Amino acid sequence: MKTILNFMRRNYKILLLVMALSLAFWSFMPKAKVVDPEKDKLLLELLTFVIQRGHYDPVAVDDEFSKGLYKDYVQALDPSKRFFLQEDIDAFAKYELDLDDQIKNRDLTFFDLTYSKLMQRIKESEGYYKTILSKPFNYTIDEGFDTDYDKLPYAKNTTELKEKWRKQIKLSTLSSLSNKLELQEKAKDPAVRDSIAKNSKKKEKDLVEIESKTFEQLEKETRENSLKSLDEYFSFVDDLDRNDWFAVFVNSIAARFDPHTSYFAPDDKERFDVSMSGKLEGIGARLQKKNDYTEITDLISGGPAWRQKELEPGDQILKVAQGNKEPVDVVGMRLDDVVKKIKGPKGTEVRLSVKKTDGTLKVISIIRDEVEIEETYAKSSIVIKDGLKYGIIYLPKFYIDFEDRNGRDAAKDMALEVDRLKAEGVKGIVVDVRDNGGGSLKTVVDIAGLFIEEGPIVQIKSANKRKEILSDTDKKVQWDGPLVIMVNSFSASASEILAAALQDYHRAVIIGSKQTYGKGTVQNVFDLNQFVRNTSFGDLGALKTTTQKFYRINGGSTQLEGVHSDIAIPDRYAYVKMGERDIDNAMGFDKIDKANYKLWTKQYNFDAAIANSKSRVSKNEAFKLIDENAKWINDRSEETVYTLKLDNFQKEQKELELKAKKYKALADYSNHLTFSSLPYEDAITAKDTVLKEKRDRWHESLAKDIYIQEAINVLDDLQNSETKAKVTPMVGKKKKDKTVVGS
Structure with missing residues (x-):
């Protein structure tokens, strides 16, 4: 048993995990495929037994605990509120004050209810996105989408839920389309062409290819890419079984005692031990999950991302591409699944489409490499x-x-x-x-x-x-x-x-x-x-x-x-x-x-x-500019409503880029x-x-x-x-x- 002062930068409204992109990466979810309710009941008993006797200051497992657990767990299951309907939440809410008793009695009623309903809603939603992406989006309609999921209500019916899916997918494709149109515009500038040609023949070829495409072709490409991403996402979700989702429930219970208490499935424990050694390999970045988004928390000194100097803490990863292949949308994917897409053999290229902390969008190419332990x-x-x-x-x-x-x-x-x-x-x-x-x-x-x-x-x-x-x-x-x-x-x-x-x-x-x-x-x-x-339950x-x-x-x-x-x-x-x-x-x-x-x-x-x-x-002007930039970043982080009209979206992006230019001087500072x-x-x-x-x-x-x-x-x-x-x-x-x- 090792005593650790463990620092995990996370908000435990939902289950978060700071990850180093380089280990075999630990996840909250065990991979055992055998369903054994008795093992689950034993795990509940062990969890409360160890915490109650070993925790520095264990909170009482009472109605207040039950309320907090209910909120965290339901949010962890559906953080962007795109699966459950209000009627589902009403059915769940009957147990809001009963979870403490169910834990003590090793009663799995609430978990079984939420699990079965989630499986039903996930299956239903697989048809939503395919229908939505089967025809072009109308980007001339003046409408918006709010990504502040905490404040948004659950859909009252499937009609409302489908509309939420439509807007969410449209925002993703709009972002991709805007990037393609911007690249197409750059292709018309001879100076840009010459500059790109000097640095990369491949990028010059990309410009030539995109220059000849029509708006309709580019719009279709974005829908095809989104369809592929969502197909992969649901394929992954379909592979998860009851044990996987039960681990989410167990961690929701553990996290109510304090943010640094958590359950490690057998594989996760082994990976945790490896992480303490500091032996890393990959792009050298740590991630955490924020609602549907994967966010960079920091970079490992000496790693590829650190050397490359473009990826920064606070950046949100929207898409991942392998070399010159089409990017895959990772918004809404589980953290360890995003990690698998970013990981890869040394010397290969991964391209990350990220949203910067100032709201601008950027594609960052990183060549995977070993993160030398010397740099730790x-x-x-x-x-x-x-x-x-x-x-x-x-x-x-x-x-x-x-x-x-x-x-x-x-x-x-x-x-x-x-x-x-x-x-x-x-x-x-x-x-x-x-x-x-x-x-x-x-x-x-x-x-x-x-x-x-x-x-x-x-x-x-x-x-x-x-x-x-x-x-x-x-x-x-x-x-x-x-x-x-x-x-x-x-x-x-x-x-x-x-x-x-x-x-x-x-x-x-x-x-x-x-x-x-x-x-x-x-x-x-x-x-x-x-x-x-009794060892019959396994590890x-x-x-x-x-x-x-x-x-x-x-x-x-x-x-x-x-x-x-x-x-x-x-x-x-x-x-x-x-x-x-x-x-x-x-x-x-x-x-x-x-x-x-x-x-x-x-x-x-x-x-x-x-x-x-x-x-x-x-008195230092540079420090004053840093403070002004910090306030702007905070203000931008609180803006959650995005326009879904192409002209307005492009205008907003250009305004953000112009505003961001003011602060780019800080990157060129010399002491x-x-x-x-x-x-x-x-x-x-x-x-x-x-x-x-x-x-x-x-x-x-x-x-x-x-x-x-x-x-x-x-x-x-x-x-x-x-x-x-x-x-x-x-x-x-x-x-x-x-x-x-x-x-």
């Missing part, structure tokens, strides 16, 4: 400002190899990078944990200990409410010079422990988003088979449940609140709800007694450096700083061209990073005459512990 490890760079050398250490994860004592360990790697930077004579260090979602608890305690003499790092309370303090007991300090910790709203779990501890000690300046993600809980994975003597899988809560050494919890930056800087997602605090059933914030610790007293100009930075940020690898790495990259390309790309991104620029400015302000003249080397340190956090 700590790495450092040198930067020079006003004649002074500074160091940057990027830590993407608090990793550790539990199976190999001599394997990679983030704390050991961090200590080594600090030593290397000291040898280069740096006057300050930036530790970058932006987008770092967690990892090993042992490593975060050890890493924090590199920067202080000794003392507590984090406080932990278990389900029995017993408090434990994890401390740095080694008085040696690896680095005692100026220190900045960079965070953002995706820094979570172990990252928050590190930032909170060094902030409480007054040891480092925390700079970044207004506050971090806000996940202050620890999960354990329990093998459910250990609780059962029952595992349950991940919250067993502990961690607290800052000042007594406050990072749960919901996260860590508030000393210097809050605008970012693109400042106004978008994506933290733990935005999940309706997340565990609450509280406080405990503070630990006994002494403030760091060797830092000069601490308050002045913070004040200077705040002044610079408030006028020069970044370079350390000497040891120069020797390696001289022979390793792949690694050299990765480091060059990293240095390129650092040179465009306005946040790094301000972090270096803060290090500069933390200097005084003594530290500018000399940085005193300190002796390294080592520690050992055996607890795990993060994913």
Whole structure:
């Protein structure tokens, strides 16, 4: 059993799962094809047994629990309200307050009812889309479609439901048709033709081909593609059996206890273990499901998508194409089915049709490749400002190899990078944990200990409410010079422990988003088979449940609140709800007694450096533009009504593109700083061209990073005459512990 501080960016109104596009990808649904109601009843019993006894603060399974479960489960079955009718919901609603009793009594009545009705409605809907796509759409009609499914009512009858299907499909084909017409228009521009011809003969050929097609031909193509996509979708749905849908029900129950409690079917548990190792391959992106849409949550550093630089967090994937084949519409598909279409052999091309966060549509081509594990490890760079050398250490994860004592360990790697930077004579260090979602608890305690003499790092309370303090007991300090910790709203779990501890000690300046993600809980994975003597049911899988809560050494919890930056800087997602605090059933914030610790007293100009930075940020025009862009992105995300009239749709897209151009200047920002690898790495990259390309790309991104620029400015302000003249080397340190956090 491993203890994990698991960070999953998701809204648990429906079942979401953050996925790395590269593993064999885990799904919520077991693949067993044998239907055994007795096994399902046993699973219900085990689920409540383990959670009630192991969860840090299990909620009561009562009528309130039943109401929440009812809402989440029905929404998970039909998130876009295109299967169930209002009469179905009325029949389901009779059980809204009975589900707690059914769980306790191992009663499957409600599940059987919803399952049978869903199968009926799915079968009926297969005829809807075929009829709709059998004839051309009229794109001159001034009508619209609202995609805010939460607020939309269920259809009263099949006539209303068919109309909903018609508009939903029309929006998809309209988007595709608009793209084709735009490409056709570009084909008429000689300058565009010449530019494309220089870069790709294939794309030039595509332009020639599309240029000769009539509107009617293009419109027919979009319907044919949609028909193919929906045929594939329903073929996949038809392959799902009762066990698959029962897993949705089980996870809906688990998620009501807290957002990080979930059930792993046997295959899912194995894949989860693999994900903890950090060994990834694919395009290097993580996904989550948002209603019918698949959304990019973040990119794996060093992966193909990261190198390609076009895919971004927040992008929604609408279609997937294999090389030059026709794209397949993936809106409404299950997450793991979307993943299967995006995965593929190394060296092959996948084309993703995405909706950007600003509302514009774009087709992004990515060549699949391995995501080198090296890119999940700590790495450092040198930067020079006003004649002074500074160091940057990027830590993407608090990793550790539990199976190999001599394997990679983030704390050991961090200590080594600090030593290397000291040898280069740096006057300050930036530790970058932006987008770092967690990892090993042992490593975060050890890493924090590199920067202080000794003392507590984090406080932990278990389900029995017993408090434990994890401390740095080694008085040696690896680095005692100026220190900045960079965070953002995706820094979570172990990252928050590190930032909170060094902030409480007054040891480092925390700079970044207004506050971090806000996940202050620890999960354990329990093998459910250990609780059962009868093995005739086969492998029952595992349950991940919250067993502990961690607290800052000042007594406050990072749960919901996260860590508030000393210097809050605008970012693109400042106004978008994506933290733990935005999940309706997340565990609450509280406080405990503070630990006994002494403030760091060797830092000069601490308050002045913070004040200077705040002044610079408030006057910086680029930061003002970032904030304006963030507000616009948030406003755009709240606009859910789309026109289905072609002229209006094209006009809106052009207006969005014009508006977006204003913010594209941010992508071309230069901080006028020069970044370079350390000497040891120069020797390696001289022979390793792949690694050299990765480091060059990293240095390129650092040179465009306005946040790094301000972090270096803060290090500069933390200097005084003594530290500018000399940085005193300190002796390294080592520690050992055996607890795990993060994913």
